[in-house]
Amino acid sequence: MTANDSAASSEKEQKEADSSPVISSAKDGAIAGIAQYDVAIIGGGVAGYSAGMYAGRFGLKTILFAEKIGGTIMLTDEIANYPGFSMISGYDLAEKIRQHALEYGLKEVPARVAAVERKGSCFRLRSGKDGKDMVQAKTVIMATGTEWRKLDVPGEEKFTGRGVHYCALCDGAFYRDKTVAIIGGSDSAAKEALLLAQFAKKVYIIYRGEKIRPEPINERKVEAQENITVINNTHVTAIQGESKVMHVDLDTPYEGSDSLALDGVFVAIGHIALSDLAKQVGVTLNGKGEIGIDRQARTNVPGVFAAGDVADTNFKQAITGAAEGVTAAYGAYTYLNEQDIICACNDEDC
Amino acid sequence: MSVKVFSTQSCPWCHRVKDFLREHKVDFEDLDVGRDEKARNEMLEKSGQMGVPVLDINGTIIIGFDQEAITEALGL
Numbered sequence: 390m391t392a393n394d395s396a397a398s399s400e401k402e403q404k405e406a407d408s409s410p411v412i413s414s415a416k417d418g419a420i421a422g423i424a425q426y427d428v429a430i431i432g433g434g435v436a437g438y439s440a441g442m443y444a445g446r447f448g449l450k451t452i453l454f455a456e457k458i459g460g461t462i463m464l465t466d467e468i469a470n471y472p473g474f475s476m477i478s479g480y481d482l483a484e485k486i487r488q489h490a491l492e493y494g495l496k497e498v499p500a501r502v503a504a505v506e507r508k509g510s511c512f513r514l515r516s517g518k519d520g521k522d523m524v525q526a527k528t529v530i531m532a533t534g535t536e537w538r539k540l541d542v543p544g545e546e547k548f549t550g551r552g553v554h555y556c557a558l559c560d561g562a563f564y565r566d567k568t569v570a571i572i573g574g575s576d577s578a579a580k581e582a583l584l585l586a587q588f589a590k591k592v593y594i595i596y597r598g599e600k601i602r603p604e605p606i607n608e609r610k611v612e613a614q615e616n617i618t619v620i621n622n623t624h625v626t627a628i629q630g631e632s633k634v635m636h637v638d639l640d641t642p643y644e645g646s647d648s649l650a651l652d653g654v655f656v657a658i659g660h661i662a663l664s665d666l667a668k669q670v671g672v673t674l675n676g677k678g679e680i681g682i683d684r685q686a687r688t689n690v691p692g693v694f695a696a697g698d699v700a701d702t703n704f705k706q707a708i709t710g711a712a713e714g715v716t717a718a719y720g721a722y723t724y725l726n727e728q729d730i731i732c733a734c735n736d737e738d739c
Numbered sequence: 740m741s742v743k744v745f746s747t748q749s750c751p752w753c754h755r756v757k758d759f760l761r762e763h764k765v766d767f768e769d770l771d772v773g774r775d776e777k778a779r780n781e782m783l784e785k786s787g788q789m790g791v792p793v794l795d796i797n798g799t800i801i802i803g804f805d806q807e808a809i810t811e812a813l814g815l
Contacts, residue, residue: 457804463751480751499806550788550802560790562747562773 425525425732426452428721429514431502431666432532434460435483435707436697438490439714440530445493447722452524453490454516456501459483460534461660461698462707464556466584471707479558482707505529505666511732512670512692527730528721531667531680531688531695532714535660540572544628545656552634553654557581564589564653570637571595572625573657579603579611581657586614593649594619595639620649628654662699675701686717692730694720740813742766743795745782747773752804753792759806763815 428444430437433455444451462468465479474482491497500516507513512529516522537555539545545553554560557571561584569589571582574596580603586592594601594611599621603611611617620643627638629648636650643649662678673681673689679701686694696713698705742760744767746753760767770778772791786793786800794801796812 456806457752457755458806459751459755463755466749478751480754501807550790552789554790556790559747559750559752562749563779563789565773 423513423523423525424452425511425527426450426496427526427725428452428528428530428718429512429524429526430454430530430532431505431514432460432530432534432697432699433458433487433497433499434532434534434697434710435462435486436460436534436710436714436717437530437532438483438486438495439711440532440696440718441495441497441714442486442490442493443715443718444530444721445490445495447718449718449722449725451494452496452498452526454498454500454502454514456499458487458497458499464558465707466558466580468707479707486711502666505669507670508734509732510692510730511734513734525732525734527732528692528694528724529670530686530714530717530721531664531672531693531699532697532710532717533663533666533699535662535698537656538659538661540625540628540656540658542625542627544630544634548628548630548634548654551632552630552652553628553656555656557584557655560653561585561588561655566590567652568650569593569653569655570625570649570651571655571657573659574598574601574603574621575657575659576603576607578657579607581655582617583607583610583614585655586616590616592617593651595623595625595637595649596621597624598622625654660698664699667693667695667699677701682713682717684716685720685723686713687720687724692721692724740765741768741795741797742813743768743770745770745772745778745786745793745795746791747771749773750791756792756794756804756809759804759809763813765813 427449428451430440430453441453462479462483468477502514502516503520504515511525513525565588568591570593571578572595582592582594624640625637626640629636636648639647664678667680671690680695682695682700694717696717697710772779782793799812801808
């Protein structure tokens with residue numbers, strides 16, 4: 390039976406799944422049977438929900454695990470580069486994409502996946518306390534995204550959440566009429582600085598390179614913003630303070646001092662791919678830990694696909710993540726159409 | 740049950756937390772620490788954090804939108 394043939398039965402199964410416990414939980418050590426899906430998506434960002442939407446359109450029985458529903462895009466204040474929306478907040482875009490996916494019967498589980506392993510032709514995913522909640526899937530789409538890269542200097546850990554931050558949209562309001570710095574020189578760093586400039590009296594952008602490199606439109610905005618000053622060719626070597634941040638140490642003197650007085654530090658030096666789960670099933674990663682994919686979002690492991698910021702694509706935007714998610718869903722659909730996959734193992738012991 | 744949400748107006752995870760509570764029909768007190776200094780000090784005292792969201796669920800302090808922890812604390 391092909392995926393085309395199974396569309397109607399999958400829809401029926403999805404309805405049954407929605408009205409009954411989807412994940413079999415271990416109770417008193419007993420496993421009633423492990424719920425099975427055509428597609429398991431790991432990740433609740435733009436790429437994950439886009440994949441979920443299209444998998445639903447293909448009639449595939451699909452489950453999505455989201456440790457944080459919405460993903461990284463939630464932290465972007467204003468999005469002006471997503472076709473169809475001249476301006477939309479990250480929160481609203483994430484929610485629109487999510488609701489669109491849910492319209493197609495996607496099963497959404499707000500939990501972190503602890504482990505993925507191959508079981509015969511299928512994959513077993515564990516979540517919940519002690520990994521006791523299990524599902525099986527014929528295909529897996531990794532849309533696990535990224536986490537913030539740390540500055541890795543003395544004081545960063547000590548003051549995290551108390552003067553060192555990674556999200557201006559979340560925590561910028563604490564710095565009304567204060568002096569803050571953004572560490573980094575990317576477009577994201579520039580956008581964070583512009584956001585902070587609405588609250589803070591003074592914002593420094595401290596960048597290790599010769600010149601910050603935002604998109605031209607944001608570069609012009611930074612230049613026009615009177616309370617932003619850019620300090621290039623400079624590394625922050627330590628974050629200093631007692632109960633709160635008081636200053637940072639610089640490796641190159643600024644205005645005659647190797648210390649810059651600050652109330653808060655926002656770190657925006659890029660992201661690290663969250664690819665540990667992919668690694669567990671033998672997926673090949675590049676030197677940056679990103680998942681290698683082809684034009685159908687296939688990885689080197691049959692049945693495993695990847696999309697979004699965790700994939701080894703150069704241009705990481707919401708729109709490219711959405712496209713990769715949809716492509717991954719198509720890849721899974723094609724893969725399931727080409728063969729009959731039976732998850733023979735349906736209990737905890739095999 | 741006493742549920743307090745320490746949040747700012749711009750924080751997206753705060754919106755998500757509050758949507759989650761509303762979806763589950765949980766009454767809560769919403770405190771804007773971006774503007775309310777007293778609430779900010781209360782949050783700092785309870786969590787040691789200057790980042791939001793922070794939840795106080797019957798004395799259990801949860802930092803960030805940790806849905807599993809929130810679900811457990813609320814007994815959902």
